[in-house]
Amino acid sequence: MDEILRIIPPQIQEKLRHLTIQEWDELQEIRLRIGRPIELIFSGHQQVLSEVIPSERDSQYVINQLGDYSIYRLEDELREGYITIAGGHRVGLAGKVNTEKGFVKAIRHISSFNIRIAREKIGVANEVVESLYEDCYRNTLLIGPPQTGKTTLLRDMARIISEGSNHLPSRKVGIIDERSEIAGSLHGVPQHQLGLRTDVMDACPKAEGMMMMIRSMSPEVLIVDEIGSKEDVKALMEAVYAGVTVISTVHGDSYDSVKHRPSLRPLFQNHVFERYIVLNEWDRSGFTRTLLNHQGQRIPLKKRCMANEMDRSTSPTVRYNVGRI
Amino acid sequence: MKWIGALLLLCATTWGGFEFARRLNERPKQIRQLKNALQVLEAEILYGQSPVIEACEKVAKQVPAPLAWFFEEFSASLKQSSSSLYDVWEDRLDRYWSISALGEGEKEIMKQFGQTLGQHDFAGQQKHIRLALSHLERELQEAQEQQQRYSKMVKSLGFLSGLLIILLFI
Numbered sequence: 001m002d003e004i005l006r007i008i009p010p011q012i013q014e015k016l017r018h019l020t021i022q023e024w025d026e027l028q029e030i031r032l033r034i035g036r037p038i039e040l041i042f043s044g045h046q047q048v049l050s051e052v053i054p055s056e057r058d059s060q061y062v063i064n065q066l067g068d069y070s071i072y073r074l075e076d077e078l079r080e081g082y083i084t085i086a087g088g089h090r091v092g093l094a095g096k097v098n099t100e101k102g103f104v105k106a107i108r109h110i111s112s113f114n115i116r117i118a119r120e121k122i123g124v125a126n127e128v129v130e131s132l133y134e135d136c137y138r139n140t141l142l143i144g145p146p147q148t149g150k151t152t153l154l155r156d157m158a159r160i161i162s163e164g165s166n167h168l169p170s171r172k173v174g175i176i177d178e179r180s181e182i183a184g185s186l187h188g189v190p191q192h193q194l195g196l197r198t199d200v201m202d203a204c205p206k207a208e209g210m211m212m213m214i215r216s217m218s219p220e221v222l223i224v225d226e227i228g229s230k231e232d233v234k235a236l237m238e239a240v241y242a243g244v245t246v247i248s249t250v251h252g253d254s255y256d257s258v259k260h261r262p263s264l265r266p267l268f269q270n271h272v273f274e275r276y277i278v279l280n281e282w283d284r285s286g287f288t289r290t291l292l293n294h295q296g297q298r299i300p301l302k303k304r305c306m307a308n309e310m311d312r313s314t315s316p317t318v319r320y321n322v323g324r325i
Numbered sequence: 326m327k328w329i330g331a332l333l334l335l336c337a338t339t340w341g342g343f344e345f346a347r348r349l350n351e352r353p354k355q356i357r358q359l360k361n362a363l364q365v366l367e368a369e370i371l372y373g374q375s376p377v378i379e380a381c382e383k384v385a386k387q388v389p390a391p392l393a394w395f396f397e398e399f400s401a402s403l404k405q406s407s408s409s410l411y412d413v414w415e416d417r418l419d420r421y422w423s424i425s426a427l428g429e430g431e432k433e434i435m436k437q438f439g440q441t442l443g444q445h446d447f448a449g450q451q452k453h454i455r456l457a458l459s460h461l462e463r464e465l466q467e468a469q470e471q472q473q474r475y476s477k478m479v480k481s482l483g484f485l486s487g488l489l490i491i492l493l494f495i
Contacts, residue, residue, distance in 0.1 A: 010407055060409065068376035069403065069410045069443040072450050106446065 003087040004030070004115060007065040009058040012038060015049055030115040034059050059110055066091060076203075078106040088118040088184020088191035118184055120192045124149070125156035131291055131299070132247075132275055133168055137161060137221055139240055139272060142249040143258050144279030150249040151181050151225060153279070155192055157247060158182065158223050162195025171245075173198040174219030176209035182225055207235035214242055221245045230263050240272050254278060255296050271295075331494070335487040342483015346476045351426035353468040355392070359431065360461050362388045362396065363438075367454045370447070377410065377443045378403055395421040414439035428468070434460040 001024060005013050012032070019027070019040075029041035037050040066083050067074040077083040081104075083091045095110035132138050144150045164170025177183045177200055183190035185202040194200065199217045201209045206224050213219055222244045227236055228251070239246050252258035255276055259268050267273060276292040293299050365387050369380035381400035385393045399417045406413055415436060422432055434457055441453040 057409075061407075064410060064443070067443075068378060070370075070376040071444050072370065072447045073374065073376055075446050 003085055004089055004117065007062055007085065007091070007115075008032075009054070009061045012049075012052050012054065012058070015052055027117055029117065030113075032058070032062065032113040032115070034111045059113070062091075062113055063110060075106065078108075079104055081107060084180050084184055084186055084191075086186055086191060088120070088186075090116040090118065090181075090184070092116065118192070119152070120155060121149075121152050122156065122159070122193065125153050125160055128153065128277060128289065128291070129157055129160045129168065132157075137171065137245045137247075138274040139245055140247045140275040140277065141258075141267075141273040142247075142277045142279065143252045143255060144249070145251065145253050148279040150279060153277075154223060154225065154247065154249055155182050155194065158198055158221075159193055159195040161221050162197040170195075170197060171220040172218065173221045173223060174213040174217050175200045175223045176204055176206050176213060177202050177225065178204060178206050178209065179225060182223065207231040210235045210239045214239060214244060219244060221247065224248045226250065228263065233263060233266055237266065237270065237272060246272075253280075255292055259296070327495075331491045334491060335484070338487030338490070339484045342480050342486075345483070346479045348426045349468075349472050349476045349479065352428065353465055353472055355425055355427050356431060356461055356465045356468055358388055358392050359427070359435075360458055360465070362392055363454055363458055363461070367451065370450055370454075391421070391425055410443055411439050414442065428464070430464050430467075431461065434464065 005016065008016065008030075015038075016030070023042065026042040026044070027040060028043055029039075031039040031041065032054045033039075034054055034056060037048050037053060040047045040049065063071065063074075066085065071078075074083060078093070081093055083093070085091060092114035093107050093110050094112040094114075095107050097107050098105045132140050142150045142153060158173050158175055160168065161171050162173040173195060175182050175194065175198060177185065180203050182192075183194055183200045183202065184192050185200055188200075188202055190198070190200050199213070199219065201213055204212070206227065207229075210222060210224060213222060222239055224232075224236070224246065225248070227233060227248050236246055236248065250258055250264065252261070255278055258264060271294050274294045276296065278290040278292065280290075291299050362384050365384045366380055369375050369383050370377075373380065373383070375383070378400045381396045381403075385396035385400070388396070395417055398420075399414060402417065403410060403413050418432065418435055418439065438453060438457040441450070443450075445453065
Protein backbone atom coordinates (compact mmCIF):
# COMPACT_ATOMS: atom_id res chain seq x y z
CA MET A 1 0.00 0.00 0.00
CA ASP A 2 3.07 2.21 0.19
CA GLU A 3 2.84 3.15 -3.44
CA ILE A 4 -0.61 4.61 -2.74
CA LEU A 5 0.28 6.36 0.51
CA ARG A 6 3.30 7.92 -1.18
CA ILE A 7 1.14 10.18 -3.33
CA ILE A 8 -1.21 11.30 -0.56
CA PRO A 9 -0.45 14.51 1.41
CA PRO A 10 1.05 13.79 4.88
CA GLN A 11 -1.87 14.89 7.05
CA ILE A 12 -4.32 12.75 5.06
CA GLN A 13 -1.84 9.90 5.04
CA GLU A 14 -1.95 10.04 8.82
CA LYS A 15 -5.71 9.36 8.78
CA LEU A 16 -5.42 6.51 6.34
CA ARG A 17 -2.81 4.79 8.47
CA HIS A 18 -5.52 4.28 11.11
CA LEU A 19 -7.41 1.89 8.85
CA THR A 20 -7.24 -1.74 9.86
CA ILE A 21 -5.77 -4.42 7.65
CA GLN A 22 -9.20 -5.76 6.89
CA GLU A 23 -10.38 -2.31 5.84
CA TRP A 24 -7.40 -1.98 3.53
CA ASP A 25 -8.37 -5.27 1.95
CA GLU A 26 -11.83 -4.03 1.20
CA LEU A 27 -10.81 -0.55 0.13
CA GLN A 28 -11.59 0.07 -3.52
CA GLU A 29 -11.39 3.81 -4.03
CA ILE A 30 -10.03 6.85 -2.25
CA ARG A 31 -11.66 10.03 -3.50
CA LEU A 32 -10.07 13.40 -2.82
CA ARG A 33 -11.93 16.58 -3.72
CA ILE A 34 -10.69 20.10 -3.02
CA GLY A 35 -12.68 21.71 -0.22
CA ARG A 36 -14.75 18.63 0.46
CA PRO A 37 -14.25 15.72 2.82
CA ILE A 38 -12.43 12.60 1.70
CA GLU A 39 -14.52 9.64 0.67
CA LEU A 40 -13.40 6.06 1.04
CA ILE A 41 -15.26 3.42 -0.93
CA PHE A 42 -15.12 -0.11 0.38
CA SER A 43 -16.73 -3.09 -1.26
CA GLY A 44 -20.27 -2.76 0.02
CA HIS A 45 -20.14 0.48 1.97
CA GLN A 46 -18.52 3.88 2.05
CA GLN A 47 -17.05 6.14 4.66
CA VAL A 48 -16.46 9.89 4.80
CA LEU A 49 -13.42 11.31 6.57
CA SER A 50 -14.61 14.77 7.52
CA GLU A 51 -11.68 15.76 9.77
CA VAL A 52 -9.33 16.64 6.94
CA ILE A 53 -10.40 18.72 3.97
CA PRO A 54 -7.95 18.71 1.06
CA SER A 55 -6.87 22.17 -0.11
CA GLU A 56 -5.47 23.50 -3.37
CA ARG A 57 -1.98 22.88 -1.99
CA ASP A 58 -2.78 19.23 -1.37
CA SER A 59 -3.93 18.86 -4.95
CA GLN A 60 -0.62 20.34 -6.09
CA TYR A 61 1.16 17.92 -3.81
CA VAL A 62 -0.60 14.89 -5.26
CA ILE A 63 0.11 16.00 -8.82
CA ASN A 64 3.77 16.60 -8.01
CA GLN A 65 4.09 13.19 -6.44
CA LEU A 66 2.36 11.54 -9.38
CA GLY A 67 4.67 13.11 -11.92
CA ASP A 68 7.90 13.22 -9.91
CA TYR A 69 7.58 17.01 -9.78
CA SER A 70 7.47 17.11 -13.56
CA ILE A 71 4.09 17.96 -15.00
CA TYR A 72 5.50 17.89 -18.52
CA ARG A 73 5.91 14.14 -18.27
CA LEU A 74 2.18 13.71 -17.66
CA GLU A 75 1.16 15.28 -20.95
CA ASP A 76 -0.51 12.14 -22.29
CA GLU A 77 -1.97 11.19 -18.94
CA LEU A 78 -3.49 14.62 -18.38
CA ARG A 79 -5.14 14.33 -21.77
CA GLU A 80 -6.50 10.86 -21.06
CA GLY A 81 -7.67 11.81 -17.59
CA TYR A 82 -5.94 9.08 -15.61
CA ILE A 83 -2.49 8.18 -14.40
CA THR A 84 -1.24 4.67 -13.74
CA ILE A 85 1.13 4.37 -10.79
CA ALA A 86 3.43 1.60 -9.63
CA GLY A 87 1.43 -1.45 -8.59
CA GLY A 88 -1.06 -0.92 -11.40
CA HIS A 89 -3.27 1.41 -9.37
CA ARG A 90 -5.13 4.12 -11.21
CA VAL A 91 -5.61 7.76 -10.36
CA GLY A 92 -8.53 9.33 -12.20
CA LEU A 93 -8.58 13.13 -12.55
CA ALA A 94 -11.25 15.75 -13.03
CA GLY A 95 -11.02 19.51 -13.25
CA LYS A 96 -10.84 22.29 -15.79
CA VAL A 97 -10.23 20.95 -19.26
CA ASN A 98 -8.16 22.86 -21.82
CA THR A 99 -9.05 22.18 -25.41
CA GLU A 100 -7.29 22.83 -28.66
CA LYS A 101 -9.26 22.76 -31.91
CA GLY A 102 -12.06 20.92 -30.17
CA PHE A 103 -9.86 18.15 -28.77
CA VAL A 104 -8.99 17.78 -25.14
CA LYS A 105 -5.44 19.02 -24.66
CA ALA A 106 -4.97 18.62 -20.92
CA ILE A 107 -6.73 18.85 -17.59
CA ARG A 108 -5.50 21.79 -15.55
CA HIS A 109 -6.64 22.97 -12.12
CA ILE A 110 -7.41 19.47 -11.00
CA SER A 111 -10.08 19.42 -8.32
CA SER A 112 -10.95 15.75 -7.94
CA PHE A 113 -8.79 12.68 -7.65
CA ASN A 114 -10.09 9.17 -7.62
CA ILE A 115 -7.47 6.69 -6.52
CA ARG A 116 -8.67 3.29 -7.66
CA ILE A 117 -6.90 0.45 -6.01
CA ALA A 118 -6.07 -2.39 -8.33
CA ARG A 119 -6.42 -5.85 -6.92
CA GLU A 120 -5.20 -8.83 -8.75
CA LYS A 121 -7.01 -11.91 -7.70
CA ILE A 122 -4.68 -14.74 -8.48
CA GLY A 123 -6.61 -17.89 -9.22
CA VAL A 124 -10.08 -16.47 -9.93
CA ALA A 125 -10.01 -17.82 -13.45
CA ASN A 126 -8.88 -21.36 -12.63
CA GLU A 127 -12.17 -23.10 -13.32
CA VAL A 128 -13.04 -20.89 -16.24
CA VAL A 129 -9.86 -21.58 -18.16
CA GLU A 130 -10.33 -25.31 -17.67
CA SER A 131 -13.70 -25.05 -19.37
CA LEU A 132 -12.31 -23.06 -22.27
CA TYR A 133 -9.80 -25.68 -23.18
CA GLU A 134 -11.03 -28.37 -25.48
CA ASP A 135 -8.18 -29.66 -27.65
CA CYS A 136 -7.16 -26.04 -27.90
CA TYR A 137 -8.15 -22.81 -26.23
CA ARG A 138 -11.46 -21.59 -27.63
CA ASN A 139 -12.38 -18.06 -28.72
CA THR A 140 -14.18 -16.60 -25.77
CA LEU A 141 -16.26 -13.54 -24.99
CA LEU A 142 -16.83 -12.33 -21.45
CA ILE A 143 -20.13 -10.52 -20.99
CA GLY A 144 -20.94 -8.46 -17.94
CA PRO A 145 -21.96 -5.03 -16.65
CA PRO A 146 -19.27 -2.72 -15.20
CA GLN A 147 -17.70 -3.66 -11.86
CA THR A 148 -18.34 -7.37 -12.24
CA GLY A 149 -14.70 -8.30 -12.55
CA LYS A 150 -14.37 -8.83 -16.28
CA THR A 151 -10.91 -7.31 -16.36
CA THR A 152 -9.78 -9.11 -13.24
CA LEU A 153 -10.89 -12.39 -14.75
CA LEU A 154 -9.24 -11.57 -18.06
CA ARG A 155 -5.97 -10.77 -16.34
CA ASP A 156 -5.94 -14.04 -14.46
CA MET A 157 -6.86 -15.94 -17.62
CA ALA A 158 -3.84 -14.39 -19.33
CA ARG A 159 -1.66 -15.55 -16.47
CA ILE A 160 -2.98 -19.11 -16.46
CA ILE A 161 -2.83 -19.53 -20.23
CA SER A 162 0.70 -18.21 -20.47
CA GLU A 163 1.98 -20.29 -17.60
CA GLY A 164 -0.05 -23.41 -18.23
CA SER A 165 -0.68 -26.05 -15.58
CA ASN A 166 -0.66 -29.81 -15.22
CA HIS A 167 -3.40 -30.46 -17.72
CA LEU A 168 -3.38 -27.16 -19.59
CA PRO A 169 -0.65 -26.39 -22.10
CA SER A 170 1.10 -23.06 -21.96
CA ARG A 171 0.70 -20.66 -24.88
CA LYS A 172 2.23 -17.39 -26.04
CA VAL A 173 -0.16 -14.65 -25.00
CA GLY A 174 -0.46 -11.18 -26.49
CA ILE A 175 -2.42 -8.49 -24.66
CA ILE A 176 -3.66 -5.32 -26.31
CA ASP A 177 -4.20 -3.09 -23.32
CA GLU A 178 -5.84 0.00 -24.74
CA ARG A 179 -6.89 1.44 -21.39
CA SER A 180 -3.89 0.04 -19.48
CA GLU A 181 -6.23 -1.82 -17.20
CA ILE A 182 -5.30 -5.42 -17.78
CA ALA A 183 -1.59 -5.08 -17.21
CA GLY A 184 -1.54 -1.70 -15.46
CA SER A 185 1.74 -0.98 -17.21
CA LEU A 186 4.16 1.63 -15.95
CA HIS A 187 6.55 2.74 -18.71
CA GLY A 188 5.54 -0.33 -20.69
CA VAL A 189 6.33 -2.80 -17.91
CA PRO A 190 3.30 -4.74 -16.62
CA GLN A 191 2.68 -4.23 -12.91
CA HIS A 192 0.51 -7.31 -12.52
CA GLN A 193 1.39 -10.95 -12.78
CA LEU A 194 0.60 -11.94 -16.32
CA GLY A 195 2.71 -15.02 -16.73
CA LEU A 196 6.11 -15.57 -18.24
CA ARG A 197 5.03 -15.82 -21.86
CA THR A 198 2.91 -12.71 -22.09
CA ASP A 199 3.63 -9.64 -24.21
CA VAL A 200 1.75 -6.43 -23.64
CA MET A 201 1.04 -3.64 -26.11
CA ASP A 202 0.20 -0.85 -23.74
CA ALA A 203 -2.20 2.02 -24.50
CA CYS A 204 -2.49 0.88 -28.10
CA PRO A 205 -5.74 1.22 -30.07
CA LYS A 206 -7.26 -2.25 -30.22
CA ALA A 207 -7.93 -2.54 -33.93
CA GLU A 208 -4.42 -1.53 -34.90
CA GLY A 209 -2.83 -3.24 -31.94
CA MET A 210 -4.24 -6.66 -32.77
CA MET A 211 -2.75 -6.54 -36.25
CA MET A 212 0.55 -5.20 -34.97
CA MET A 213 0.73 -7.95 -32.39
CA ILE A 214 -0.02 -10.69 -34.91
CA ARG A 215 2.60 -9.36 -37.33
CA SER A 216 5.31 -8.76 -34.82
CA MET A 217 4.93 -11.05 -31.82
CA SER A 218 3.17 -14.15 -33.25
CA PRO A 219 0.90 -14.75 -30.26
CA GLU A 220 -1.17 -17.92 -29.99
CA VAL A 221 -3.76 -16.34 -27.74
CA LEU A 222 -4.73 -12.71 -28.09
CA ILE A 223 -6.44 -10.89 -25.22
CA VAL A 224 -8.30 -7.62 -25.72
CA ASP A 225 -10.50 -5.61 -23.43
CA GLU A 226 -13.87 -4.02 -24.24
CA ILE A 227 -14.63 -4.52 -27.90
CA GLY A 228 -17.32 -2.17 -29.11
CA SER A 229 -16.75 -0.31 -32.35
CA LYS A 230 -17.06 -1.68 -35.88
CA GLU A 231 -13.29 -1.45 -36.42
CA ASP A 232 -12.66 -3.52 -33.30
CA VAL A 233 -15.03 -6.21 -34.51
CA LYS A 234 -13.45 -6.23 -37.96
CA ALA A 235 -9.93 -6.52 -36.58
CA LEU A 236 -11.06 -9.21 -34.18
CA MET A 237 -12.48 -11.29 -37.00
CA GLU A 238 -9.27 -10.79 -38.98
CA ALA A 239 -7.34 -12.09 -35.99
CA VAL A 240 -9.60 -15.12 -35.56
CA TYR A 241 -9.28 -16.05 -39.22
CA ALA A 242 -5.53 -15.60 -38.96
CA GLY A 243 -5.64 -18.60 -36.65
CA VAL A 244 -5.20 -16.83 -33.34
CA THR A 245 -7.41 -17.57 -30.36
CA VAL A 246 -9.07 -14.39 -29.16
CA ILE A 247 -10.40 -13.75 -25.67
CA SER A 248 -12.27 -10.51 -25.18
CA THR A 249 -14.83 -8.74 -23.03
CA VAL A 250 -17.91 -6.69 -23.76
CA HIS A 251 -20.30 -4.60 -21.65
CA GLY A 252 -23.79 -6.04 -21.36
CA ASP A 253 -25.96 -7.83 -18.88
CA SER A 254 -26.94 -10.95 -20.80
CA TYR A 255 -26.13 -13.03 -23.84
CA ASP A 256 -29.31 -11.98 -25.64
CA SER A 257 -28.84 -8.26 -25.13
CA VAL A 258 -25.30 -8.39 -26.45
CA LYS A 259 -26.40 -10.50 -29.40
CA HIS A 260 -28.68 -7.72 -30.56
CA ARG A 261 -26.11 -4.97 -30.47
CA PRO A 262 -25.75 -3.85 -34.10
CA SER A 263 -21.99 -3.42 -34.06
CA LEU A 264 -21.43 -6.88 -32.65
CA ARG A 265 -23.82 -8.69 -35.00
CA PRO A 266 -21.16 -10.02 -37.42
CA LEU A 267 -19.48 -11.83 -34.55
CA PHE A 268 -22.62 -13.75 -33.73
CA GLN A 269 -23.61 -14.37 -37.34
CA ASN A 270 -20.26 -15.97 -38.08
CA HIS A 271 -20.10 -17.84 -34.78
CA VAL A 272 -16.73 -16.31 -34.10
CA PHE A 273 -16.86 -17.08 -30.41
CA GLU A 274 -17.18 -20.63 -29.19
CA ARG A 275 -17.59 -19.84 -25.51
CA TYR A 276 -19.42 -17.08 -23.70
CA ILE A 277 -19.00 -16.33 -20.04
CA VAL A 278 -21.75 -14.20 -18.53
CA LEU A 279 -20.82 -12.47 -15.29
CA ASN A 280 -23.40 -11.12 -12.92
CA GLU A 281 -23.46 -9.08 -9.75
CA TRP A 282 -20.37 -9.49 -7.70
CA ASP A 283 -20.93 -10.37 -4.09
CA ARG A 284 -18.69 -11.34 -1.23
CA SER A 285 -18.81 -14.99 -2.17
CA GLY A 286 -17.31 -14.25 -5.56
CA PHE A 287 -18.48 -13.99 -9.13
CA THR A 288 -21.59 -15.56 -10.43
CA ARG A 289 -20.61 -16.99 -13.75
CA THR A 290 -22.54 -18.76 -16.45
CA LEU A 291 -20.80 -20.54 -19.27
CA LEU A 292 -22.46 -20.74 -22.66
CA ASN A 293 -21.41 -22.55 -25.83
CA HIS A 294 -21.32 -21.14 -29.35
CA GLN A 295 -25.10 -21.25 -29.70
CA GLY A 296 -25.75 -19.61 -26.40
CA GLN A 297 -26.71 -22.82 -24.62
CA ARG A 298 -25.64 -23.31 -21.11
CA ILE A 299 -22.86 -25.76 -20.34
CA PRO A 300 -21.69 -26.66 -16.85
CA LEU A 301 -18.37 -25.39 -15.58
CA LYS A 302 -15.85 -28.16 -15.20
CA LYS A 303 -14.80 -28.52 -11.64
CA ARG A 304 -11.57 -30.30 -11.16
CA CYS A 305 -9.47 -30.57 -8.09
CA MET A 306 -6.42 -28.44 -8.06
CA ALA A 307 -3.39 -30.68 -8.27
CA ASN A 308 -1.32 -31.10 -5.12
CA GLU A 309 -3.74 -29.10 -3.05
CA MET A 310 -4.49 -30.22 0.47
CA ASP A 311 -8.16 -30.67 0.94
CA ARG A 312 -8.90 -31.96 4.39
CA SER A 313 -12.65 -31.59 4.59
CA THR A 314 -13.42 -34.07 1.82
CA SER A 315 -11.07 -36.66 3.24
CA PRO A 316 -13.12 -39.62 4.58
CA THR A 317 -10.95 -40.13 7.67
CA VAL A 318 -12.30 -37.11 9.50
CA ARG A 319 -15.91 -37.84 8.70
CA TYR A 320 -16.88 -40.07 11.63
CA ASN A 321 -19.04 -38.65 14.33
CA VAL A 322 -17.06 -37.58 17.34
CA GLY A 323 -20.12 -36.62 19.36
CA ARG A 324 -20.79 -40.15 20.57
CA ILE A 325 -17.51 -40.58 22.42
CA MET B 326 55.98 48.42 16.62
CA LYS B 327 54.35 51.18 14.66
CA TRP B 328 55.80 49.86 11.42
CA ILE B 329 54.55 46.35 12.03
CA GLY B 330 51.03 47.72 12.58
CA ALA B 331 51.24 49.80 9.44
CA LEU B 332 52.42 46.80 7.42
CA LEU B 333 49.56 44.65 8.73
CA LEU B 334 47.02 47.32 7.84
CA LEU B 335 48.44 47.65 4.36
CA CYS B 336 48.31 43.89 3.85
CA ALA B 337 44.71 43.72 5.03
CA THR B 338 43.37 46.46 2.76
CA THR B 339 45.32 45.13 -0.23
CA TRP B 340 43.93 41.66 0.37
CA GLY B 341 40.43 43.14 0.68
CA GLY B 342 40.84 44.90 -2.64
CA PHE B 343 42.06 41.74 -4.36
CA GLU B 344 39.21 39.71 -2.88
CA PHE B 345 36.67 42.18 -4.15
CA ALA B 346 38.26 42.14 -7.56
CA ARG B 347 38.17 38.36 -7.58
CA ARG B 348 34.45 38.41 -6.94
CA LEU B 349 34.00 40.82 -9.80
CA ASN B 350 35.98 38.53 -12.07
CA GLU B 351 34.20 35.37 -10.88
CA ARG B 352 30.69 36.66 -11.39
CA PRO B 353 30.56 36.64 -15.21
CA LYS B 354 32.20 33.23 -15.19
CA GLN B 355 29.64 31.79 -12.82
CA ILE B 356 26.75 33.35 -14.72
CA ARG B 357 28.07 31.65 -17.81
CA GLN B 358 28.18 28.33 -15.94
CA LEU B 359 24.62 28.87 -14.76
CA LYS B 360 23.48 29.52 -18.31
CA ASN B 361 25.23 26.40 -19.43
CA ALA B 362 23.52 24.41 -16.68
CA LEU B 363 20.09 25.66 -17.73
CA GLN B 364 20.83 24.71 -21.32
CA VAL B 365 21.75 21.19 -20.23
CA LEU B 366 18.56 21.08 -18.17
CA GLU B 367 16.54 22.15 -21.18
CA ALA B 368 18.04 19.40 -23.30
CA GLU B 369 17.43 16.82 -20.59
CA ILE B 370 13.80 17.83 -20.17
CA LEU B 371 12.90 18.28 -23.82
CA TYR B 372 14.86 15.52 -25.51
CA GLY B 373 15.59 13.14 -22.65
CA GLN B 374 12.05 13.62 -21.26
CA SER B 375 13.48 12.87 -17.85
CA PRO B 376 11.83 14.04 -14.63
CA VAL B 377 13.26 17.00 -12.74
CA ILE B 378 15.17 14.89 -10.21
CA GLU B 379 16.90 12.84 -12.87
CA ALA B 380 17.56 15.86 -15.09
CA CYS B 381 19.21 17.76 -12.22
CA GLU B 382 21.42 14.78 -11.44
CA LYS B 383 22.63 14.77 -15.01
CA VAL B 384 23.21 18.52 -14.96
CA ALA B 385 25.32 18.09 -11.81
CA LYS B 386 27.61 15.76 -13.72
CA GLN B 387 28.16 18.20 -16.54
CA VAL B 388 28.88 21.51 -14.78
CA PRO B 389 31.94 22.56 -12.68
CA ALA B 390 32.17 22.31 -8.94
CA PRO B 391 30.26 24.82 -6.84
CA LEU B 392 27.28 24.83 -9.20
CA ALA B 393 27.34 21.04 -9.49
CA TRP B 394 26.90 20.80 -5.71
CA PHE B 395 23.78 22.92 -5.94
CA PHE B 396 22.10 20.66 -8.49
CA GLU B 397 23.28 17.53 -6.75
CA GLU B 398 21.96 18.60 -3.37
CA PHE B 399 18.75 19.86 -4.90
CA SER B 400 17.90 16.56 -6.54
CA ALA B 401 18.98 14.58 -3.48
CA SER B 402 16.84 16.57 -1.07
CA LEU B 403 13.89 16.66 -3.46
CA LYS B 404 13.95 12.90 -3.52
CA GLN B 405 13.63 12.71 0.25
CA SER B 406 11.51 15.69 1.15
CA SER B 407 7.77 15.87 1.12
CA SER B 408 7.56 19.65 0.73
CA SER B 409 7.01 21.36 -2.57
CA LEU B 410 9.66 21.64 -5.24
CA TYR B 411 9.87 25.41 -4.87
CA ASP B 412 10.56 25.26 -1.12
CA VAL B 413 13.45 22.87 -1.69
CA TRP B 414 14.70 24.96 -4.60
CA GLU B 415 14.68 28.18 -2.57
CA ASP B 416 16.39 26.56 0.38
CA ARG B 417 19.19 25.16 -1.77
CA LEU B 418 19.47 28.43 -3.66
CA ASP B 419 20.05 30.36 -0.43
CA ARG B 420 22.80 28.00 0.59
CA TYR B 421 24.51 28.08 -2.75
CA TRP B 422 24.38 31.85 -3.03
CA SER B 423 26.37 32.28 0.16
CA ILE B 424 29.35 30.45 -1.36
CA SER B 425 29.09 31.80 -4.89
CA ALA B 426 30.07 35.15 -6.34
CA LEU B 427 26.67 35.71 -7.89
CA GLY B 428 24.53 38.77 -7.25
CA GLU B 429 20.96 39.39 -6.16
CA GLY B 430 19.72 39.88 -9.73
CA GLU B 431 20.65 36.35 -10.72
CA LYS B 432 19.15 34.99 -7.53
CA GLU B 433 15.80 36.58 -8.31
CA ILE B 434 15.89 35.11 -11.83
CA MET B 435 16.64 31.65 -10.48
CA LYS B 436 13.92 31.94 -7.85
CA GLN B 437 11.36 32.84 -10.47
CA PHE B 438 12.58 30.00 -12.62
CA GLY B 439 12.18 27.61 -9.68
CA GLN B 440 8.51 28.51 -9.45
CA THR B 441 7.94 27.34 -13.00
CA LEU B 442 10.14 24.24 -12.95
CA GLY B 443 8.11 21.11 -13.52
CA GLN B 444 4.79 22.92 -13.47
CA HIS B 445 4.19 23.16 -17.22
CA ASP B 446 4.05 21.00 -20.31
CA PHE B 447 7.06 20.71 -22.60
CA ALA B 448 6.37 23.84 -24.61
CA GLY B 449 5.70 25.90 -21.49
CA GLN B 450 8.76 24.56 -19.74
CA GLN B 451 10.93 25.43 -22.71
CA LYS B 452 9.59 28.98 -22.77
CA HIS B 453 10.42 29.45 -19.10
CA ILE B 454 13.94 28.12 -19.52
CA ARG B 455 14.47 30.44 -22.48
CA LEU B 456 13.14 33.34 -20.44
CA ALA B 457 15.54 32.61 -17.58
CA LEU B 458 18.39 32.29 -20.09
CA SER B 459 17.67 35.66 -21.65
CA HIS B 460 17.48 37.31 -18.24
CA LEU B 461 20.80 35.75 -17.32
CA GLU B 462 22.31 37.00 -20.56
CA ARG B 463 21.37 40.54 -19.56
CA GLU B 464 22.94 40.06 -16.14
CA LEU B 465 26.03 38.64 -17.77
CA GLN B 466 26.55 41.75 -19.88
CA GLU B 467 26.15 43.94 -16.87
CA ALA B 468 28.59 41.82 -14.88
CA GLN B 469 31.16 41.96 -17.69
CA GLU B 470 30.86 45.71 -17.84
CA GLN B 471 31.42 46.00 -14.12
CA GLN B 472 34.37 43.66 -14.35
CA GLN B 473 36.04 45.72 -17.04
CA ARG B 474 35.37 48.97 -15.31
CA TYR B 475 36.20 48.18 -11.72
CA SER B 476 38.34 45.08 -11.29
CA LYS B 477 41.76 46.76 -11.84
CA MET B 478 40.69 49.88 -10.01
CA VAL B 479 39.52 47.94 -6.96
CA LYS B 480 42.87 46.20 -6.65
CA SER B 481 44.85 49.44 -6.60
CA LEU B 482 42.17 51.12 -4.49
CA GLY B 483 42.69 48.55 -1.75
CA PHE B 484 46.43 49.18 -1.64
CA LEU B 485 46.11 52.93 -1.87
CA SER B 486 43.40 53.25 0.79
CA GLY B 487 45.66 51.28 3.13
CA LEU B 488 48.46 53.69 2.39
CA LEU B 489 46.15 56.65 3.05
CA ILE B 490 45.10 55.38 6.44
CA ILE B 491 48.73 54.79 7.42
CA LEU B 492 49.68 58.30 6.36
CA LEU B 493 46.79 59.73 8.36
CA PHE B 494 47.81 57.78 11.46
CA ILE B 495 51.49 58.69 11.38
